[in-house]
Amino acid sequence: MERCSCGLITREKQAVPLQSVDVQVDVKDHVATVVSTLLYKNKEEKPIEAVFVFPMPSEAAVCHFNAKVGETLIVAEVKEKKQAREEYDDALSSGQQAFLLEESDQSPDIFSMSVGSLRSGESASIRLEYVTELDVQADEALRFCLPAVLNPRYQPAGTESSVKVTSVPSSLVPYDLTFSARVESSRPVSKVESSCTMDPVQYLNQDQTKASVKLAAGHKFDRDVELLIYYKDSHQPSAVVEAGQASAKPGSLMGDTALMLSLYPEFPKDIMSSISSFGEFVFLLDRSGSMAGSRIASARDTLLLLLKSLPMGCYFNIYSFGSSFEQIFQESVEYNQKTMEEALEKVKTMDANLGGTEILRPLERIYSQSCIPNQPRQLFVFTDGEVGNTKQVINLVKSNADSHRCFSFGIGEGASSALINGLAKEGRGHAQFITGNDKMQPKVIQSLRFAMQPAVGDISVKWDLPKGVSASVLSPPLTSIFQGQRSLLYAQLTGQSEEEAEGCVTVKYSLAGRPTENKLNFSLKPAEDTGLIVHRLAARSLIRSLEREQEGTRGQKDDAVNKKIIDLSVQSGVSSSLTAFIAVNKTSGEAIQGPLLRRDVPTPGYSSMSVDHCPIRNIDLNRSYGGGSGSSGGGGGGGLGRCGRAFVVPAPRFHQTFAAPPPSFHQTAPSDDANSALRAEMGPAQQDNAEWQSRDPLLKLVSLQKASGCWELEAALAKALNTTSKDLEKKQPSMAKREVWATILALVWLHGLKADAKDEWELLAMKAATWLRSQNAAGLAECVEAANALLGCRVHKGVLGL
Known part of the structure; x- marks a missing residue:
């Protein structure tokens, strides 16, 4: 059997030209710079056009794109999208190599990379760079995600989409991925965790403010690559001041100083405790x-x-x-x-x-x-x-x-x-x-x-800056603030100040009808060696804000706003929905005879998809699976994937391609003798509760709680606490009501044996404590003591909120 050297062929025995992807991430505090290098090689006898549709973080600012063919480096420029597409098509028609990177018209988290006129035996190295903010998680980790999986997007009936997603099972992805990350912060790096198998973290200095990690060998494309980065005392307000670009025009976004503020509002405790x-x-x-x-x-x-x-x-x-x-x-x-x-x-x-x-x-x-x-x-x-x-x-x-x-x-x-x-x-x-x-x-x-938390209203931002310095906010207006959750603010600072000067920003808002404010003082001295990260993120924030303004106009686009988006994108070198990166190798000008062969590079798809009998599926977002091959030359329509499609393989409809759903909870009830006896002891309502008691001991207990917050003394509770009804009755303090005793038991079990899952049950435990306080019950201390003895715990009454 004929074999393809790159490891994957289509039904027509067409090779996939993408050989490898190398990703290097540089994290500084809560911002990441990502550099991806994609190596292409044409192992076919004729010139090809390789098209790769892939996922990106939606808030990423794509800021650099170049290609190296042999010893020739071609650096891409940002241009208006229609112009970029025309230049790309014209270059291919003239026999020149061209490279096009553009954002999807439908969704800002999908990009298309077109490598045009790659000659037989020729290689091209593509370098793509973007910067992105890191999300804050519930446990205070900062989350970086490299999207690797791009699933077909369901397109509602009657709507159109031009994006084509070529996906394969993760085990059949024909190119390799290498991934490494370097983390640097002013605070020590406590740990780095990942959803994928990583080599051990390497600390690069004694105070552990610098560290590096890399993906272990043999990674499978069955998930996105996620890093969770933990710093000591990470939830602190901060400011990064970045000097403008020396070559940019003063007064422009890139020429002026840019500021990024990370705010962590703290609400007054008396207000938070009094909110219903x-x-x-x-x-x-x-x-x-x-x-x-x-x-x-x-x-x-x-x-x-x-x-x-x-x-x-x-x-x-x-x-x-x-x-x-x-x-x-x-x-x-x-x-x-x-x-x-x-x-x-x-x-x-x-x-x-x-x-x-x-x-x-x-x-x-x-x-x-x-x-x-x-x-x-x-x-x-x-x-x-x-x-x-x-x-x-x-x-x-x-x-x-x-x-x-x-x-x-x-x-x-x-x-x-x-x-x-x-x-x-x-x-x-x-x-x-x-x-x-x-x-x-x-x-x-x-x-x-x-x-x-109460909704925050009347939010305003006030600046206190040295004389001659003014601030223009580039972020969308703050519309929501949550206790302890980060809010990012970008601003352009115009004017000159002494390096030792300081500024202050005050966020004012109304909370439960009371005026409240949080302040942050910061130095105006620019940070060193930031690489214009803040400027590019600020530009991206403003571009996104303008794009949302246009999307809300119900088709009545404002030409002036469009022009502002394009000008800002070109000036900052950051991509937008109206622009694209275009690079043309003008030294390769030999005319190519006949149309280019198009090769769609697959991305890994959701691993539980059925793929019938062939290794590649080209899935149109509007679920149309017809069509034939096409050429890359000529005008073509708008949108991504505008050329004819290769790898067209019939596929079942989207909702039929998944494995059968799991049995319902009604099919998972235990059937051993002990549970049969328990069922005989329960009434019908209690048996229904037992249906929820499937896998997790925590859910067994939670399923028995009443809407008021209390538990009842019943056989199902004994089962959930891994004891017997007889023991519950025997250990109950004489002065305690049955529901009070049952609720104390549940709370002691949660605090004593499930403390590691407190984030899951804390709210329902607070409701239980509120119910207990409303009962004005006597003997709570005796109940806690008895519950500790029965369950083998050491929980203090005060911990229960009583």
């Missing part, structure tokens, strides 16, 4: 086929924790969606024991069986429901984020931002960072990503804590 946690909590769960397996199981467990953690007096509803959508209640209902039980019964049966990912229609339905007076709406969206109408969905959230806050969760590798971050940014909420071995529950409960 009311609200309307709306949960929107993705049940498309791509959520099958552990994703939907984890989502069910998360909904259980969420429903148990809600405060009495609030309102809630649960929506789920695929190609169609469902809702548990016709409208949001008051949270009590009856409605909680009814919701949990429906959640138990939820599977990933609703087809595609039509998220727009359920959102429209939610927004059509009137808001409940004095119950602020909090929307939680759970999705693997594979949609093709990203901008339309985000614009809908933006148009309803005044009526709610949106908290979004990207589940699994390949989730669209543009969708997840966009929902939270426009919805004045917070975004989280759950990848690799992450547990969904602690991240979701952290967002619930944010949702229970």
Whole structure:
């Protein structure tokens, strides 16, 4: 059998020209510079055009692109997108090599790289550089993610997309990945963790402020490469001042000094302790086929924790969606024991069986429901984020931002960072990503804590700067502030000051009707050797803000705003939706006879996809699998992948390509003799609770909590605590009520045996403590002592919040 030297061929025996990808990351505090080097080689007999569609962080600022062919280095320029495409096509028509890098028209987290006119036997080394901010996680880690997986984006019926995604199972990706990272901070690096297998961390100095890590050999493309970086005392306000570019025009963004502020607002404790946690909590769960397996199981467990953690007096509803959508209640209902039980019964049966990912229609339905007076709406969206109408969905959230806050969760590798971050940014909420071995529950409960914080209003920023220095804010206006969560602010500083001068920024806002403010003093002395990172991130922030302004105009684009975006992109060398990087090798001018052969470079797809009988699938975002081969020359239409497609292989529809969903909770009940005896001791309602007691001992206990926050003394509780009903009755202090004793037992078990999962159960434990205090019960100390003796714990009464 004929073999392809690069390890993968199409059905037509066409080689994949991308040989390897090398990624080097340089992290300084909470900003990363990423340099990717892609090596291409044409092992075919004729010239080819290689097209690679790949994921990028949605907030990344792509700032450099070049190609080296032999000894010739070709540096790309940023130009208006239409002009760049025309120059690319003209170059190929003239026999010149050309390289084009452009952002997708549909979503800012997808890029296309076109390597045109690569001659037989020729190699090209492509260097791509971008800078990006690092997200702050619930446990104070800074998260860097290199998206490796690009899943097909579900395109709703009746909409169009020009982006073509060529994906293969991770085991069949034909090119190698090497990855290394260097971390540097003014604070010691405590540790670096990863979702992938990494070599041990190497510290580069004695005070451990510099470290390096690299990906272990043999990495498989079955997940994004994620780093979690922990610094000592990382949650501290900070400022980075960066001098302008000497060659840039004074008064321009690149010529002036740029400032990046990291703010961590602290709310007054008396206000936070006095806030009543009311609200309307709306949960929107993705049940498309791509959520099958552990994703939907984890989502069910998360909904259980969420429903148990809600405060009495609030309102809630649960929506789920695929190609169609469902809702548990016709409208949001008051949270009590009856409605909680009814919701949990429906959640138990939820599977990933609703087809595609039509998220727009359920959102429209939610927004059509009137808001409940004095119950602020909090929307939680759970999705693997594979949609093709990203901008339309985000614009809908933006148009309803005044009526709610949106908290979004990207589940699994390949989730669209543009969708997840966009929902939270426009919805004045917070975004989280759950990848690799992450547990969904602690991240979701952290967002619930944010949702229970009072909405901050009347936000303003005041500057106190030396005479002759002024600040122009480049970031979008602050619309949301959360206790302890970082807010980033970029500004352009115009004018001259002494190097030792200082400035001050004050963020003022209204919290629970009381005026509140936080201040940060900073030095105006520029940092050394920053490489214009702050300028480029600031430019990207302003570009994104202008793009969102245009997207909200419902098709009525402002030409002046478009021009401003293009000018800013060209001036800063940062890509945008209206520009592209173009590089032409003008020394290679021999005319090529006939059309170029197009070769689509595959990306790894979601590992549980079925791929039928062939190694490569070219999947159009609008689910159209027809079409034939094409050429690279000529005008071509707009958008990415505008040339004819190669690797066209029939594939089943999206929602049919996944493994069957797992059995429901009703199919996982234990059947051993001990559990059979337990069932005989329980009533019907208690047996239903046992259906939730599947895998996690924590969930066994949580499933038994009442909406009020208490537990009842029952056989199921004894089972969850790994003891017997007889022991519970025997050890109960004589003066204690049954429900008080049961609730103390549950709290002691949580604090004593599940302290490592406190992020998951803390809110429902606080609700239990509130219930206990409302009972004015005597003998609580005796109950705690007895519970410790029974469960083998050493929990102090004060720890329980009593």
